[in-house]
Amino acid sequence: MLKDEKAIVVFSGGQDSTTCLFWALKTFKEVEAVTFNYNQRHKLEIECAKEIANDLNVRYHLLDMNLLNQLAPNALTRADIEIKEGEDGELPSTFVPGRNLIFLSFAAILASQVGAKHIITGVCETDFSGYPDCRDAFVKSLNVSINLSMDKEFVIHTPLMWLDKAETWGLADDLNALEYVREKTLTCYNGIIGDGCGECPSCKLRKNGLDNYLLKRI
């Protein structure tokens, strides 16, 4: 039974990973969260993640991933690079090459240290922002590689993989966490907690999803 097992949630303090954290708390006996610090544009992201982990009584790990910033300057890590959506098959300026490869691999190393079998990530192919490392095939392939590399049987869970943003809000609602996720999480590229700036691509996606969900809910 999953209820007897331990899980690590890759956690950024945003809508998706917070919903995953609530999902994990309902699914597993013991849950810990890990945030990666790669000098993301908003330090507030980390404060926000810590606060949520604290609220939910979850053991919290913060791992230093500054090397990622050193290797991959991009709109999420450098204030002087503009946030742009990808055009003509290009990746958006927010893409950090190798980010989920690195994060999930380090999450697995942490999982092996704390005795967790399950790793949860909020990646999603449906509202896919053009990031190749959010695809199901990538996650499944990495799961195999990680297990081979450590001779373990980790299971990477992606509860949001096939949900659109409205359905992700629905999942939060099913977990009795809609208001919490709405008020406490940070997804805005301009660093505004909750409903955000309303203008950036991330806020637009979040708001459209919420509006669609609330329309259907009534």
Ligand SMILES: [Zn+2]
């Ligand atoms: Zn915003």
